[in-house]
Amino acid sequence: MEPAEGxxxxxxxxxxxxxxxxxLVLVALAAIWEVLVRFSIADVQFLPAPTxxxxxxxxxxxxxxxxxxxxxTVGVTALGWVSASVIGVALGLLLxxxxxxxxxxxxxxxxxxxxxxxxxxxxxxxxxxxxxxxxLVLVIYGGIWPALINTIGGVRAxxxxxxxxxxxLRLSPVDTVRKIVFPAALPAILIGLRxxxxxxxxxxxxxxxxxxPAGLGNGLIRARQxxxxxxxxxxxxxxxxxxxxxxxxxxxxxxxxxxxxxxxELSAS
Amino acid sequence: xxxxxxxxxxxxxxxLLLLSLWELTGDPESPFFPAPSSWSQxxxxxxxxxxxxxxxxxxxxxxxxxxxxxTILGVVLGLSVGVSRTFGRAFGPTFExxxxxxxxxxxxxATLLLGFDETMKVVVVVLAALWPILLNTSSGVQExxxxxxxxxxSLRLSRTRTLLGVLLPSVMPAIVLGVxxxxxxxxxxxxxxxYLTAVNGVGALVGEAQRTFQPARVYALIxxxxxxxxVVNAGVRHLENAVQRRRVGDAWM
Amino acid sequence: xxxxxxxxxxxxxVLAGLHPPMADLPNGDSVVRxxxxxxxxxxxGVSLVFQDYTSSLLPWRSVARNVELPLEGRLPKADCRIRVxxxxxxxxxxxxxxxxxxxxxxxxxxxxxxxxALASRPDVLLMDEPFGALDALTKADLxxxxxxxxxxxxxxxxxxxxxxEEAVYLSDRVLVLDGTPAQIVAEIPIESPRPRSQMHTRESxxxxxxxxxxxxxxxxxx
Numbered sequence: 001m002e003p004a005e006g007x008x009x010x011x012x013x014x015x016x017x018x019x020x021x022x023x024l025v026l027v028a029l030a031a032i033w034e035v036l037v038r039f040s041i042a043d044v045q046f047l048p049a050p051t052x053x054x055x056x057x058x059x060x061x062x063x064x065x066x067x068x069x070x071x072x073t074v075g076v077t078a079l080g081w082v083s084a085s086v087i088g089v090a091l092g093l094l095l096x097x098x099x100x101x102x103x104x105x106x107x108x109x110x111x112x113x114x115x116x117x118x119x120x121x122x123x124x125x126x127x128x129x130x131x132x133x134x135x136l137v138l139v140i141y142g143g144i145w146p147a148l149i150n151t152i153g154g155v156r157a158x159x160x161x162x163x164x165x166x167x168x169l170r171l172s173p174v175d176t177v178r179k180i181v182f183p184a185a186l187p188a189i190l191i192g193l194r195x196x197x198x199x200x201x202x203x204x205x206x207x208x209x210x211x212x213p214a215g216l217g218n219g220l221i222r223a224r225q226x227x228x229x230x231x232x233x234x235x236x237x238x239x240x241x242x243x244x245x246x247x248x249x250x251x252x253x254x255x256x257x258x259x260x261x262x263x264x265e266l267s268a269s
Numbered sequence: 270x271x272x273x274x275x276x277x278x279x280x281x282x283x284x285l286l287l288l289s290l291w292e293l294t295g296d297p298e299s300p301f302f303p304a305p306s307s308w309s310q311x312x313x314x315x316x317x318x319x320x321x322x323x324x325x326x327x328x329x330x331x332x333x334x335x336x337x338x339x340t341i342l343g344v345v346l347g348l349s350v351g352v353s354r355t356f357g358r359a360f361g362p363t364f365e366x367x368x369x370x371x372x373x374x375x376x377x378x379a380t381l382l383l384g385f386d387e388t389m390k391v392v393v394v395v396l397a398a399l400w401p402i403l404l405n406t407s408s409g410v411q412e413x414x415x416x417x418x419x420x421x422x423s424l425r426l427s428r429t430r431t432l433l434g435v436l437l438p439s440v441m442p443a444i445v446l447g448v449x450x451x452x453x454x455x456x457x458x459x460x461x462x463x464y465l466t467a468v469n470g471v472g473a474l475v476g477e478a479q480r481t482f483q484p485a486r487v488y489a490l491i492x493x494x495x496x497x498x499x500v501v502n503a504g505v506r507h508l509e510n511a512v513q514r515r516r517v518g519d520a521w522m
Numbered sequence: 523x524x525x526x527x528x529x530x531x532x533x534x535x536v537l538a539g540l541h542p543p544m545a546d547l548p549n550g551d552s553v554v555r556x557x558x559x560x561x562x563x564x565x566x567g568v569s570l571v572f573q574d575y576t577s578s579l580l581p582w583r584s585v586a587r588n589v590e591l592p593l594e595g596r597l598p599k600a601d602c603r604i605r606v607x608x609x610x611x612x613x614x615x616x617x618x619x620x621x622x623x624x625x626x627x628x629x630x631x632x633x634x635x636x637x638x639a640l641a642s643r644p645d646v647l648l649m650d651e652p653f654g655a656l657d658a659l660t661k662a663d664l665x666x667x668x669x670x671x672x673x674x675x676x677x678x679x680x681x682x683x684x685x686x687e688e689a690v691y692l693s694d695r696v697l698v699l700d701g702t703p704a705q706i707v708a709e710i711p712i713e714s715p716r717p718r719s720q721m722h723t724r725e726s727x728x729x730x731x732x733x734x735x736x737x738x739x740x741x742x743x744x
Contacts, residue, residue, distance in 0.1 A: 021355070022362040029363060046381045107280025108287075114502070115495035116457040119472075122464065122479035122487050127301045159577035164540060168564045169592045179591070183582045206373045209465065217374070224377040232378055240369040 048230040053237070056230035065219060070238060073204055073215040076135055077246070081200040084143025085193050091144075092151025092192075093177060096185070102152075113149070117142030117199070118206060125211045132214070135207035142203040146195035154188025155181055190254055197250055201243050216242070303485040308492065311485035320474060325497065328459055328470035331387065332501070335394025336455045340448055342395060343402025347447075348440070350403070351410025364403070372397035372458050376465045387469075390462050398455040402447035409443025410436070445509050452505045456498055471497070523682070523689040523736070524699035530682040533699070534650050537680065539564040556646070569639035573651040575631040579623045585634050586610070586619040592642040609637040612671050629660035633667070640671065646678045653688070662720050665692060669718060686740070690714075690732045691723060698739050708739040 030050045037049040048056075060066040095102050095109075121138055128134035162184055166176040182189075208217025216239050223231035288305050295304030303311075312318060346364075350357040375393055383389040413436075421435050463472025471494055478486040524530050535541045536554060539561045543553045552560030556568060564570075569592075572578040579588050589609050593602045610616045613633040623631055632652060639647055653661040665688065672679060683689050689696045690712060698708040713728045723729050 019358055019362060021359050025359045026362050026366065044382055102280075103276075104279050105283045107277045108282065108284035109280075111281070111284060111495075114498045115491060116453070116460070116498065118457055118461050118464075119475065119491050119494045122475045123484070123491060125479055126482070126484050126487060159574070161572050161574050161577040162580070164570070164572070165578050165580075165591075167540060168538060168570045170564055170566075175595070179594075180580065183580065186582075202371050202373060205371055206461070209373060209377075220374055220377055224381065227381075229378075229381055232381065236370055236374045236378055239371050239374045240366070243371065244369050 046227070046229045048233060052230040053233045056228070057234045057237075060231060060234055066234070066238060069214065069216050069219045069235075070242065073201075073208065073217070073239075073242065074246075076132070076139060076215065077197070077201045077204045080136055080139030080204065081143050081193075081197050084140045084200065085147045085196060087140075088144040088147025088192070088196070089151050089189060092148045092189075093155060093181065093185075095148075096152045096155025097177070097181060106152075109148070113145055117145065117203060121203075121206060121210060124207075128211075130211055130213060132212055135204060135212040135215075138207045138211075139200045139203045143196045143200040146192045146199060147189070148192075150188050150192025150195070151185060154185030154192075157188065158184045186258065190258070194247065194250055197246055198243060201239075201246060205239055300482065300484060303488070305488075307485045308489035311483060312489045314483075314486070317486075321493075324469065324471045324474050325493070328463065328472065328497070331390045331394060331463075331470060332456050332459045334391045335459060336398060336448070336452060338391060338395040339398035339451055339455060340402055340444075343399040343447065343451070344406050344444055346399070347403040347406025347444075348410060348436075351407035351440075357407070367396070368400050373461055373465070376462055380466055385466055385468050389466075390459065390468060390470075393462050394455050394458050397458040398451040401450040401454065402444065405443045405447030405450070406440060409440040412443075413439055441512060445512050449505050449509055452501060453498065456501055460494060523684060523686065523696055524704065525740070526684050528699050528701075529704040530684075530699055531650055533704070534570070534648050534680065534682050537561070538568060538570045538648050540570075567645040569642060569644040569647050571632075571635050571639045571647065571649045571652045573654050575628070575635045575652075575655070576623075579631060579635060579638075581623050583623075584619070585615060585621050585623070585626070585637075588623065588634055589619075589638045589641050591638060605641050605643075606637075609641040612640055612674065613637045613667065627660075628656050629664060632656065632664065636668075636671070640675065640677070643675075644677060646680065649679060649681045651683055652681075654683070654685075661688075666720065668692065669716075673717065686733060686736050687724070690729060690736060691718065691720075696732070696736055698736060700740065708736075710735050710739070 034049045034051060037047055057066075095106065117138065120141060124134045124138045124141075128137060158181065162180055166180045171179065204215065205217040205220075208215035209221050210217075212218070216235055220232060220235040220239075223229075223235060291302065292304045292306060295302050295307075312321060350360070350364075372393060375396060379389045379393050383392060417435065417439060459470065460472040460475075462468070463470035464476045465472075467473045467476050471490060475487060475490045475494075478484075478490060532541065536543050539554075542562075546552055552562075554561040556565045559565070580591070583591075586606050589606045590602055593605055597605065606619070607616065610619055613636050615630060615633055615637065618626065618630065623634065626634065632655075636652070653664050656664065668679070669692065671677075679692075681689070681692060691714075693712055696708075696710045696712060697706050698710070699705070700707045710732055712732050714723050714726060714732070715728075
């Protein structure tokens, strides 16, 4: 069983607080885009210019529904992620620590895990209809997996000597988890939580696009139906920025609550 | 291929129990939880059975082209970022920005700009799956053993030779790792695009079954996507092993 | 003492209560007894020091907090602090109590583990090749430190090693393990007087005699 491998989330630009060249390039590309659309050089129907997007953003934030929708998506993502993490970590600790439980259940988890959570969206829709429940169920279901798998991996990777120390000191099971297993597995658990947060956001947006008429996803669909491309871009960018903000927030929280560079400072952001 | 180990079989117990319980308490007519035995039949009701294989082919086609495009683009950009510090710094924020956009949210934009066709599907898949490949490739370049680079310089190899004969093969394991990470992403996004746009493929079938209130069919198709996912992932791992074996011989296994 | 792989570590783990013995005595009695009671799990009064100190110290706790681990919840806070200070004093790390394990050298980390084992004032200290991962000079230092601790606390020490010189230098009795399955093939009393010293003891006739004897047992009369 493999915990998260490979790079899927490393800062592309090396850790630099200011990157004037990069920002310049970004602005230049936006300017080129603007020119191409303004002067109809690019013959793509419905492509809005960056200035139009900015205008639509301003209108939507101050006069429209962006804030409300944003709060909805954030709320569902956060609630779903917290619930999923608690369930996933608890279950993960159990499966990681007890060889018996692991032996008699791990394969089931691996098989079910092969089915991507997003493919359960149609089933969730059938069962729960167009509701908040549908969105929440999908988010929680999806968010459990990274927490579960990474917790199991982290617990099972604990050096046997460390486990023996707990045995030698005759620690109670609760104390063993609290003082040895959980802190030792914490770096892996945090990775799982971080992956879970990204996944929860994606599932929330998808659920809002197809099931629950609320939030950023729904705003995007509405804009699409009204053939308002600039507004669509606003919602896409809003979703992207939300993802970045949530990830940064989590990293900050992890660094404050769990200090110690040997634990949380991984080169992956 | 992953050999099915006998000692992993007991782990199926909870799943089998769940399915049996479902079977006993489920009602084939239930709008929510039809019994598992009714699933396979549901695939063929109303003469829809012949749509399945073409749909699988459509999904696999989009997935394959999407992954291929993602690999080419990811490797080219990844090599550029890895080799040239300036390039990396210049385009870093742009890439970060593009990477942050959720693929699901890109779909409506893509249908608006590109229409409802195969090209649109592949473009979305490429945009979603290229990032792990890019990142792994660039980090593979950055982690190249400096001694190797010194060797190349002391042999005074030409630019092309260096690139094709030394650089690319050395970075190959990193690239393959990136492709492995990108594979499930590519498949999921393919299915997602199909579900959201109903262009073609298994995802479209699932959407259709859901909209026409055929829960047993939905579950059956979900199982098919699970199988598809297993096959695809096993295939990529096979590829990864093949590449590794060429480098290190059978000792690696 | 015995060769690598003969089963010394396994024996120690059985003594520590980490492994059950394979069988009981023919009359049903337990093979392993501590203080008259059969050993069915780690017994109260027995501490174990592992060879791999990196893996057995808690990297997220400071030195003092690591040493405190066996005492938490079992002694009032104030007593814990006193015991920790005593233990760190015994191993000579009183000034590093707030350091993190990764900041310390290998020898120091092993001393922290030793302090942790001593904090609970055990009757018996089991040590599994504790100095095996250290360089020769650090090893010599720690051997002497162990002898001082032994003199100061009077704790019984069961020390496992594959190093003949170390076994003879440190102990009062050397039990040689050999064969498949492993048996105690010899018990050699060590007559070197205490206190011992790296230079003088190792040149003394008693030491050389005992060393010769152990060599004979292990290698035959080569």
